[in-house]
Amino acid sequence: MLIAQISDTHIPLKGKKTYGIAPMAENLVQCIADINQQNPKPDLVLVTGDITHSGQSEEFxxxxxxxxxxxTPFYVIPGNHDDRNLLRSTFDKRSCPVEADKKIDYVIENKExxxxxxxxxxxxxxxGxxxxxQAQWLNEKLTEKPKQPTLIFMHHPPVNCGVLETNADGFIGKELLGDVVSSHDHIEKILCGHIHLPINTRWCGTVISTAPSLGMQLALDLTLKRESEFFLEAPAYQLHYWTQDKNLITHTVVVKPVDGPYLFENL
Ligand SMILES: [Fe+2]
Ligand SMILES: [Fe+2]
Incomplete structure (x- = not known):
């Protein structure tokens, strides 16, 4: 099974750039073209929040x-830049399978x-x-199928990633979530966004990863002293490949022209 994850697209109004400089719509077009030509074709695409830049209906x-x-089928969840109700009303039930007036929590069934x-x-x-x-609901869902390997996807990583965004923004209820997660051993990974950098860390008996942004990458500053800044980079997304050996292998794909390929033997 192959899952593509795109995150933090921060789509602005048509004809505009995000913060006046980031060509996020063009980046998303390039990224989708790359996903569409992947072989094997992804079974589904996850869009893990901050879909729009300021949550306006025209941006949605x-x-x-x-x-x-x-x-290929795609699924959406909101980020902190989005409006939950507008997201729900913009995307149909195939991409956002939830009832009205609820947080956007749902399960994708009938896959490996x-x-x-x-x-x-x-x-x-x-x-976050x-x-x-939500923690009780998650526990019920995880208890239903304890033998089936499961992925959780959400916008905010429930852990301090050592970068300004998570450390400053915080995550209410991470202990509640951690108690549920650590009581189940079939969670392969928790896929997140929000950080605008690809990060991996162990947490509560599973692994948390965050996807890069589509071109607005966080300026990494482990001293946490700088202002929150970003660099314009090539758009990137992730492919989570569930192999026949039942390992989840995560690739980060940067969408830009490359020089090559060359054979290793000739170098
Ligand atoms: Fe973001
Ligand atoms: Fe965010």
């Missing part, structure tokens, strides 16, 4: 128009890997949150 319409070019979407957003706040109700 623009993002939906672009994302609908993906030639079971996937559980968690909505980690808080209205009007940049940080998992409520007691």
């Amino acid at each position: 319409n623009h993002a939906a128009y672009l994302l609908n070019q993906i030639k 890997l079971r996937l559980i979407a968690l909505d980690s957003t808080m209205l009007g706040k940049p940080g 949150e998992i409520t007691k109700v």
